[in-house]
Amino acid sequence: MNAVRRVPAVVLLIVLALLPLQAWLQAGRPDVRYSQPLDGLAGITWSATVSPDGRLSVSIVYDFGDEQVRDSSIRLPSGSRFLRTDGKPTPAPSGRFGEVRAQDTLVVTYERVGAVTRYSDGVIVDFDGTENSDQALFPCARCYLGIDEYGNTALSGALFADDLTGARFAIGGLDQLRTENVDGALRFLGVLPGADDASMIAWLPLAAAPDAPTRSGVPEAIRGETAAQVWDATLTAADGAFVDATERRVPVGPVALASMLSAMWLLLVAWIVWRLVIAARVLNVEQPDAPIEWDAVFSPPSDLEPAVVAVLVGDTGRGARSAVAATLLALAERGAIQIDGIDSQRYTLTIPPGATGNQFEEVVLSELRPQGQRTSTATLTGPPLWGAGGASVERSLAIVAENAARTAQLLRATLTAWVLVPASLVMGVVALIGSGGSSRLAWAMTLVGPLVAVVAIWLTGTSLTAKGRAERERWLAYGSWLRTNSQLHDVGAPGIATWGEPLVYATVLGAAPTAAGSLGTG
Amino acid sequence: MIWTRWGSIGLATLVLVGCNTATASFDDTREIEAPRFAPVPPAPAESPQLDALVVRDTAGFGAPGPNADPTLVGEALAALRAQVPRLERVSDLYFDDENVWLTIVEPNTRNLSRSVLWLRSSDLYIGEEDYVEEAEENSTYPISDVDVDAITALVDGLALRYPSVQIDLPRLDVGLSYDLGLSWRMDLVDGRGTLATIFADLDGTITAVDQGS
Numbered sequence: 001m002n003a004v005r006r007v008p009a010v011v012l013l014i015v016l017a018l019l020p021l022q023a024w025l026q027a028g029r030p031d032v033r034y035s036q037p038l039d040g041l042a043g044i045t046w047s048a049t050v051s052p053d054g055r056l057s058v059s060i061v062y063d064f065g066d067e068q069v070r071d072s073s074i075r076l077p078s079g080s081r082f083l084r085t086d087g088k089p090t091p092a093p094s095g096r097f098g099e100v101r102a103q104d105t106l107v108v109t110y111e112r113v114g115a116v117t118r119y120s121d122g123v124i125v126d127f128d129g130t131e132n133s134d135q136a137l138f139p140c141a142r143c144y145l146g147i148d149e150y151g152n153t154a155l156s157g158a159l160f161a162d163d164l165t166g167a168r169f170a171i172g173g174l175d176q177l178r179t180e181n182v183d184g185a186l187r188f189l190g191v192l193p194g195a196d197d198a199s200m201i202a203w204l205p206l207a208a209a210p211d212a213p214t215r216s217g218v219p220e221a222i223r224g225e226t227a228a229q230v231w232d233a234t235l236t237a238a239d240g241a242f243v244d245a246t247e248r249r250v251p252v253g254p255v256a257l258a259s260m261l262s263a264m265w266l267l268l269v270a271w272i273v274w275r276l277v278i279a280a281r282v283l284n285v286e287q288p289d290a291p292i293e294w295d296a297v298f299s300p301p302s303d304l305e306p307a308v309v310a311v312l313v314g315d316t317g318r319g320a321r322s323a324v325a326a327t328l329l330a331l332a333e334r335g336a337i338q339i340d341g342i343d344s345q346r347y348t349l350t351i352p353p354g355a356t357g358n359q360f361e362e363v364v365l366s367e368l369r370p371q372g373q374r375t376s377t378a379t380l381t382g383p384p385l386w387g388a389g390g391a392s393v394e395r396s397l398a399i400v401a402e403n404a405a406r407t408a409q410l411l412r413a414t415l416t417a418w419v420l421v422p423a424s425l426v427m428g429v430v431a432l433i434g435s436g437g438s439s440r441l442a443w444a445m446t447l448v449g450p451l452v453a454v455v456a457i458w459l460t461g462t463s464l465t466a467k468g469r470a471e472r473e474r475w476l477a478y479g480s481w482l483r484t485n486s487q488l489h490d491v492g493a494p495g496i497a498t499w500g501e502p503l504v505y506a507t508v509l510g511a512a513p514t515a516a517g518s519l520g521t522g
Numbered sequence: 523m524i525w526t527r528w529g530s531i532g533l534a535t536l537v538l539v540g541c542n543t544a545t546a547s548f549d550d551t552r553e554i555e556a557p558r559f560a561p562v563p564p565a566p567a568e569s570p571q572l573d574a575l576v577v578r579d580t581a582g583f584g585a586p587g588p589n590a591d592p593t594l595v596g597e598a599l600a601a602l603r604a605q606v607p608r609l610e611r612v613s614d615l616y617f618d619d620e621n622v623w624l625t626i627v628e629p630n631t632r633n634l635s636r637s638v639l640w641l642r643s644s645d646l647y648i649g650e651e652d653y654v655e656e657a658e659e660n661s662t663y664p665i666s667d668v669d670v671d672a673i674t675a676l677v678d679g680l681a682l683r684y685p686s687v688q689i690d691l692p693r694l695d696v697g698l699s700y701d702l703g704l705s706w707r708m709d710l711v712d713g714r715g716t717l718a719t720i721f722a723d724l725d726g727t728i729t730a731v732d733q734g735s
Contacts, residue, residue: 030548037544049556059557078701081721081729082560082571089574091718091733095700111560111729113703154546160556178548187551215660217701437543 008456009272009415013265015445015452016424019431020265022441023258027251030178033435034191038142038151040064041195046137047185050125050161050204054116054212060138062106062145070146072106074098075139077127079114079217096134106145108138114217116209122227123209125159125202126218130172130238133197135218142195153195158185163207170235170242172199176253179245188245201242203231257434261427268423272415279414279463298481300501301474306330306508307360307401312410312464312472317479319510322520323397324390325493326508327364329515331357332496333504337365341494342381345518349385349493351378363400367393382493383518390521402462410468414460417453424449479509493518566672566726567679574731575710575718577684583713585688588619589681590708591642592674592692598622598640599668605646611662616693627662661696663704668694669724673706676726680710687712702729 042065048058058080064070076083076096083092085100086107092098100106115126129136137157142150155174161167164181171177174190181187192198216223222237224230235242304312306326315321328349332339336357338350349368353375357365367389370376386393405411428446435442464472482488488499488506493515496503506512507519563569594617603609606626613635614625620642628634628651637649673692680689692708699705699721706722718733 031545032548033543033545035543037542042544043546045550045554047554047557049558051559055559057557057559079703081702083574083730089571089731091574091576091731093732093734095702095721095730095732109557114701154544156546156548156551156554158551158554158556178551180548180551183552185554185556187548187554189546189548189551191546217703219701 005414005460006276008459009276012420012424012452012456013269013272016265016268016427016449018441019427019445020258020261022439023254023261023431023434026435027254027258030180030189030251032154032176032178032189032191034152034154034176036151038147038153038195039149040066040068040070040147041141041145041151041153043154043156044138044141044192044195046155046157046198048112048125048159050116050123050159050209052162052209052211054113054118054123054209056112056115056125058110058112060108062102062108062141064102064104064106064145064147067104069101069103070106072100072102072146073144074100074108075134075144076110077112077115077135078219079112080110081113083110084108102145114213116212117216117221117230118206118209118212118214119225119227119230122206123204123212124216124227124230125169125200125204126216126221126234127200128172128218128222128234128238129197129199130241131220136173136197136199138197140196141192147195151195153192154189155192155198156187156189157198157200158187159200159202160185161204161208163205165205165207167202167204167208168231168244168246169200169202170231170244170246172238172241172243174198174243176251177243177245178251181246186245199238199242201231201234203227254434257430261431261434264423264427264430268420268427271419275414275416275463276460299478300505301478302471304471304475305358305360305401305404306504307397308405308408308410309475309505310508311398311401311405312468313475313479313509316472316476317483317510319483319489320513320516320520320522321508321510322394322516322522323401323508324364324386324393324521325516325519326504327360327397328519329493329496329504329507331355331361331365332493333500336361339493339496341492344494345383345492345514347382347492347494347518349378349380349382349519351380353377359400359404360397363397364393385519386521394521405468406462408467409465410471411462412465413457414463415457417457420453420457421450424453475505475509478505479511482506482509482511485511488512490514560727562725563727565679566676566722566728567683569722569726569728571728571731572683572720575720575733577687578712578714578717580686580713584686586711586713587688587690589689590617590677590692591619592617592670592677594620594622594640594642595668595673596670597644598624598638598646599665599670601640601644601646602626602638605648609665612665612668612694613662614693614695615668616691616695618691626665632662663694663696667704667724669726672724672726676706676722676728677708679726684710687717700730700732705729 042063045061048056083090090098117124127137133139169186177190179188222233307323310323331337336355340348366372428449431442488511507516608629611627616623622640624638633654634651635654639647677689688711690709690711698707709719710717721730722728
């Protein structure tokens with residue numbers, strides 16, 4: 001098989017490889033992607049600092065993502081003081097509520113006492129809103145900020161302390177949780193379903209707040225003798241609502257998507273390689289696999305047209321050959337045209353009016369007839385027989401013969417459309433679904449991938465079927481036998497009257513190079 | 523035909539999903555800076571949080587009564603210490619312009635408390651012992667937590683800043699501190715009634731303003 005014909009398939013594989021590559025790159029990034037983003041709340045940023053004496057300074061930034069003016073309610077956890085909104089001191093009725101008019105963003109800051117408790121084995125920071133969402137990182141954002149819609153939003157967060165060595169923390173209420181303990185903060189990112197509330201409990205080393213109170217000031221807080229007890233009891237009471245975020249978490253969804261796309265791509269690679277190898281192996285066969293039964297190769301193995309035999313055999317074996325010459329000799333052999341020798345090599349070829357042939361022969365005759373008129377008589381001398389149109393006749397005849405070979409199931413497309421086109425489409429669609437529709441590459445591949453596949457199929461061409469391979473082997477054997485006849489080698493076109501059918505096939509099998517040269521286009 | 527229909531539905535769904543997603547970057551999380559704590563003001567009445575208080579129009583009506591007098595607290599505590607030398611813990615303390623009220627915990631007996639009234643006329647009345655059910659350590663505080671200078675500076679500063687407002691009944695009671703820990707709580711009353719309730723740390727720094735909803 002011509003190596004150039006493999007290039008389109010390789011290009012297709014390279015193009016499709018971009019999908020798993022992108023998926024793996026995405027899987028390696030700790031970003032989150034979510035559907036149904038909430039109109040009116042583009043994101044929330046929460047942060048807090050733990051002081052050595054156990055106070056907390058909290059900042060919450062609500063990014064509305066629009067210019068709408070909203071009357072927003074603020075609900076504070078217990079022990080909140082120094083309430084400010086957008087930097088301005090704000091009244092807090094009952095110490096727990098506030099009202100503010102907000103636009104674009106709303107920044108809520110306050111300090112909190114009572115939520116940091118010191119034990120012998122560490123410090124617990126309590127933002128557990130499992131039972132009471134007012135005690136969470138913030139209460140239901142969608143509910144109190146004057147947002148009328150429903151949807152999801154993203155929460156970025158960071159808890160700062162002087163010492164976070166060996167710190168553990170658990171987050172509740174977030175999907176796709178990403179965490180990191182870096183630069184003096186426990187940082188996290190996740191999707192807040194329904195833009196509701198989120199909880200956190202952190203177990204910090206004693207050095208984080210060595211002077212913190214030893215008794216929790218949070219009403220109805222879970223208590224214990226040690227930080228470990230409080231930690232375990234809180235997670236148990238939450239009944240799975242908390243996710244231990246201490247260990248860096250592998251994003252399962254993106255990794256699964258990348259794995260799936262990689263598997264699909266590898267399967268496609270294997271299938272294409274298999275098809276190309278099979279095609280190359282078949283065409284590279286110089287001799288039949290099975291021993292030639294010489295008794296069976298003394299006559300044409302089947303009634304295939306010479307042009308179809310030319311497609312099957314190609315350039316295999318010694319000797320120049322011509323499908324066009326063989327087609328003309330076949331016409332002369334059955335008397336449709338006349339080839340009269342002027343000498344041993346030169347001849348006069350006469351196409352009588354009304355001469356007809358099969359689809360292969362018509363391709364050749366139409367070029368030789370004056371103005372293509374069937375009713376005209378054409379008398380030509382050669383060699384050479386062909387002028388400038390010879391090459392196009394050769395191509396046209398090859399196309400017709402290839403189609404006939406496909407119809408006869410002797411040939412097939414090397415890369416079949418029913419595998420390659422759906423596979424390209426499915427990979428694009430899977431990447432598209434996996435990306436939530438946000439990947440431009442996935443969109444492009446879904447639309448363009450099948451087209452690239454079709455082009456690759458067309459450019460990669462055809463290869464033999466099992467039936468075609470068997471046929472080819474028989475014809476190669478017949479060609480080998482014909483080449484054993486030394487006289488055929490030198491027989492010119494006029495010899496058709498003497499040699500008949502063997503000369504026809506010898507011309508296409510490389511056993512009669514003189515006849516092929518005198519009638520052929522080359 | 524059916525493939526065409528389902529294909530169209532699938533494609534439309536993908537388009538809808540594709541147009542209705544958002545992303546958030548962890549890089550933004552790495553940009554978050556640590557929130558800072560409020561600085562201690564130079565004087566209690568200059569607490570920034572006091573800017574949350576909105577004074578209202580009273581149509582010329584002045585303060586309904588005299589301000590509480592924090593100087594009484596020091597005198598009252600001195601008189602009390604003279605009577606109860608081993609006094610350590612208090613559960614409640616409040617005062618007006620004439621009187622100071624306290625609830626003291628009997629030394630060594632957490633379940634017994636006494637009401638105390640001190641009058642400007644220097645009379646000290648100590649009530650009978652009351653039994654307190656399951657008194658919590660958190661509900662009482664050491665008498666040493668009462669910083670007379672701080673509450674004096676706060677009340678006097680407020681009086682200067684809001685001359686038409688009465689500072690009424692400053693009170694130090696854990697149970698009335700809104701989970702803020704031990705805090706001074708006092709009402710600001712103008713000619714129309716209670717204007718706000720403010721809370722202050724023991725050093726006088728105002729931490730919260732409750733001005734109603």
